[in-house]
Amino acid sequence: MILGSAEPFISVEQVQVTYGQGSAEPVQALSDINFAVPEGAFVSLIGPSGCGKSTLLRAVGDLLAPTSGRITIGGTPAAELRQKGRIGVVFQQPNLMPWLRIEENVRLLHRLASESGAKLPPPDVEGLLRLVGLEGFGRKRPAQLSGGMQSRAALARALALDPAILLMDEPFAALDEITRDRMGIELMRIHASFRKTVLFVTHSLAEAVFLSDSIVLMTPRPGRIARIIPVDLPRPRLPEMRLTDEFARMVAELNRELYRMMA
Ligand SMILES: Nc1ncnc2c1ncn2[C@@H]1O[C@H](COP(=O)(O)OP(=O)(O)O)[C@@H](O)[C@H]1O
Numbered sequence: 001m002i003l004g005s006a007e008p009f010i011s012v013e014q015v016q017v018t019y020g021q022g023s024a025e026p027v028q029a030l031s032d033i034n035f036a037v038p039e040g041a042f043v044s045l046i047g048p049s050g051c052g053k054s055t056l057l058r059a060v061g062d063l064l065a066p067t068s069g070r071i072t073i074g075g076t077p078a079a080e081l082r083q084k085g086r087i088g089v090v091f092q093q094p095n096l097m098p099w100l101r102i103e104e105n106v107r108l109l110h111r112l113a114s115e116s117g118a119k120l121p122p123p124d125v126e127g128l129l130r131l132v133g134l135e136g137f138g139r140k141r142p143a144q145l146s147g148g149m150q151s152r153a154a155l156a157r158a159l160a161l162d163p164a165i166l167l168m169d170e171p172f173a174a175l176d177e178i179t180r181d182r183m184g185i186e187l188m189r190i191h192a193s194f195r196k197t198v199l200f201v202t203h204s205l206a207e208a209v210f211l212s213d214s215i216v217l218m219t220p221r222p223g224r225i226a227r228i229i230p231v232d233l234p235r236p237r238l239p240e241m242r243l244t245d246e247f248a249r250m251v252a253e254l255n256r257e258l259y260r261m262m263a
């Protein structure tokens, strides 16, 4: 399944992941996963808990090796790109080091990657903090920031690697709904300016519709791709778009599709 007509950038072919292979009760988490994402696209993964969204994201980021299959990014195997420090990851928990200042946290992964031999351009920490709306907070410690601001810092830390792709696993799930909506709007603005290819896991259908060029619907046991749904809303996506009938129709359609899948 190819999303859009453009040339694939992330390419996932015949990927299977089985946890505990060789054990008494192996779990087949992903089966027969095939899809491709064009460069610069924003793609969301949606599906019931346990359908393999995190597993798929981790496989694309080479945080786990698929049991079989092939994943390339811009023609380079994911593992090779990971070694070069060019994959940015943001999880639900910002996981900032509490004793480091925000600017040191933003620099941290870049420093670690460089120390293990990756050749990365030095990050413009000031510019990144400005981009994520944390200008002036570089000298603060994580505990002095709200949850939303810590999420922004985690995003800046991932972007400091100048990643070829950005993988986000429910990055705003721990935030209250108002902050979460605001982060979605901010992420759109940031995506429009850095134009990275993004794979984004979310439980929120509205968030997926608002952010994505395409939505990958997954089903569990074993995790498979059920459908890929293009989102034809124009860009730039503006906050007020979420109040239109067209937007509500798309969210309702996605909801129906999810119910059909789970029936
Ligand atoms: N480290 C692991 N060991 C064994 N089973 C796992 C592990 N991680 C995930 N699983 C199983 O793999 C399936 C997919 O999990 P996951 O990718 O976390 O789904 P999702 O992110 O969609 O909720 C689930 O059945 C889960 O229990």
Ligand SMILES: [Mg+2]
Pocket (backbone or CB within 6 Å): 053, 054, 055
């Ligand atoms: Mg998950």
